[in-house]
Amino acid sequence: MIAGELKSKIDGLWETFATGGLTNPLNVIEQITYLMFIKDLDDSDNRRKKDNILLGLNDYQSIFDGEVKIDDDLTVNGDELRWSTFKDFAPEKMFTIVQTEVFPFIKNLKNNEEGSYARYMKDATFLIPTPGLLSKVIGELDDIYRLMDEEVQKDNSKNKEKALIINRGDVRGDVYEYLLGKLSTAGRNGQFRTPRHIIKMIVELMNPQVTDKICDPAAGTAGFLVESAEFLQDKKKEEIFYNKENRHYFHNEMFTGYDTDQTMLRIGAMNMLSHGVDNPNVEYQDSLSEQNTDRDEYSLIMANPPFKGSLDYNSVSKDLLKICKTKKTELLFVTLFLQMLKVGGRCACIVPDGVLFGSSKAHKSIRKEIIENNNLEAVISMPSGVFKPYAGVSTAILIFTKTGNGGTDKVWFYDMTADGFSLDDKRTPVKENDIPDIIERFNHLDKEVDRKKTNKSFMVDKKDIVDNDYDLSINRYKEIEYKPVKYPPTEEIIAEIEKLDKEANDALQELKALLKD
Structure with a gap:
């Protein structure tokens, strides 16, 4: 969560844009995003070069090496395009280089490829009006990056005992969340931005593999995809980069994300590229519509789909309505995940509590479909404060595997009451945190079988769930231990x-x- 000096610096950056003549919030966010991307490109290039040398591959070609072609009429020294180089130039020279060289460079970075990055950067526009404003903004962004790195070091020192490693991407994601929260239109279609630590927890629970084909049908800024890429680069680095086929698959085929917001798609494409994925499939698509023909395609889906908002019922895919006839987007998305997964594919999705216990025919039908015809593994109930200050809705994480022929035997329930932050609008760090315990217990479910239903986590037999009309709310099964008091x-x-x-x-x-x- 963004707080303290980092929050003040970001607010100050926002004010700098306003006083410099750029007041449209969407334009401000886009310009900040472009500049952060330029900075990340420099950092990522240096990091990948070092990793390549450490792995003994020595085949990495830096995008900044030698003479770089900007367009048909312009070739420049690649070193000038690095943030670490031009940030020290005088304002007039810096402005000229960023406007006429650096910005065209990032727009044309993948121009010779049919990828999502090239597609969404075609309409990108450099809007910073003066050298003075650009110089000031770049100086303030440098300070913000310094503070982000300090936050990373501080958080990692706190989390040594929990083996929860924080990287700049985590804090950077929180910065994005905070910036996007300044948009007055944020959340109009029910998209609650998923806190970075919750995304990280879900990715660790699902443990992506090198062979997975990963999708988020409601991708936003591609948080789940970025975290999956980071996880794989950390845990499976040698498997990916020592194997030519795996490396090509990682960069070009592994990741797919859909959204209906062009700005989010552009940010998502840049986000993926700056996190080491060269050509992710980030597409404009209404995932619930007939336009989406992906069926039996993915081995892993992780998502936080919209819980409410506008829905063109007439355009909803007919095969979704056959299973779950409803206008509720949260139910339609869960149905969609089952359709998009191939047999053996896994899903972890965030749903509002109503999905767990709603009594309508549609609510019951999707729960029955998951339990009777597939394998429901876990229900993790989260406290309502997790999405504050954006929303106070109570949510849960459903984890299931598509089998097509059943398999649910026992379902693991966990009652999360703390996520490491206060559950009010301030969301300040606190000691109480169930996340390490959730990850540890989920990885050793064999030890959970005999736990009593008075504990935070326990198993429930499928028969009990069926007898309770497929109700998945933890309070239906949790037992309260009453201790007699002698007066x-x-x-x-x-x-x-x-x-x-x-x-x-x-x-x-x-x-x-x-x-x-």
Whole structure:
């Protein structure tokens, strides 16, 4: 979460744009995004070059090496395009280089490829009006990056015991969330931005593999895809980069994301590229419509789909309505995930609590479909404060595997009550955090079988769920342990009250006597 000096610096950057003449929030966010991307390109290029040398591959070609062609009429020294180089230039020279060289360079970076990045950058426009504003903004962004790195070091020192490694991408994601929160249109279609630590938890629970084909049908800024890429580059680095086929698959075929917001798609494409994925499939598409023909395609879906908002019911895919006839987007998306997964594919999705216990025919039908015809593995209930300050809705994470022929035996339930932050609008860090425990227990479900239903986590037999009309709310199965309290006899209680009453009266009389004196 963004707080303290980092929050103040970002607010100050926003004010700098306003005083410099750029006041449209969407334009401001886009310009900040472009500049952050330029900075990340420099950092990512240096990091990948070092990793390549450490792996002994020595085949990495830096995008900044030698003479770089900007367009048909312009070729420049690639080193000038690096953030670390031009940030130290005088304002006039910096402005000229960024406007005429750096910005065209990032727009044309993948121009010779039919990828999502090239597609969404075609309409990108450099709008910063003066050298003075650009110089000031770049200086302030440098300070923000310094603070982000300090946050990373601080968080990692705190989390050593939990083995929860934070990287700049985590903090950068929070910065994006905070910036996007300044848009007055944010959340108009029910898109609650997923906190970075919740995304990280879900990715760790699902443990992506090198062979997975990963999709988020409601991708936004591609948070789940970015975190999956980071996870794989950290845990499976040698498997990916020592193998030519795996490396090509990672960069070109592994990741797919859909959204209906062009700005989010542009940010998502840049986000993926700056996190080491050269050509992700980030597409404009209404995932619920007939336009989406992906069926039996993916081995892993992770998503936080919209919970409400506008829906063109007439355009909803007919095969979704056959399973779940409803206008509720959260139910349609869960149905969609089942359709898009191939047999054996896994899904972890965030849903509002109503999906767990809603009594409508549509609610029951999708729960029955997952439990009877597939394998529901886990239901993790999250507290309502997780999405604050954007929304106070109570949510849960459903984890299931598509089998097409059942398989649900026991379902693991976990009652998350703390996520490491206060559950109010401020969301300040606190010691209480169930996330490490959730990850540890999910990875050892065999040890959960005999746990009592009075604990935070426990198993529930499929039969009990079926008998409860496929209700998945944890409170339906959680047992409260009542401890008998032995009280003294009534006579002793009355005697104690009389004693206290006498002591209070004596003290009152003493006070009155003192006042008379």
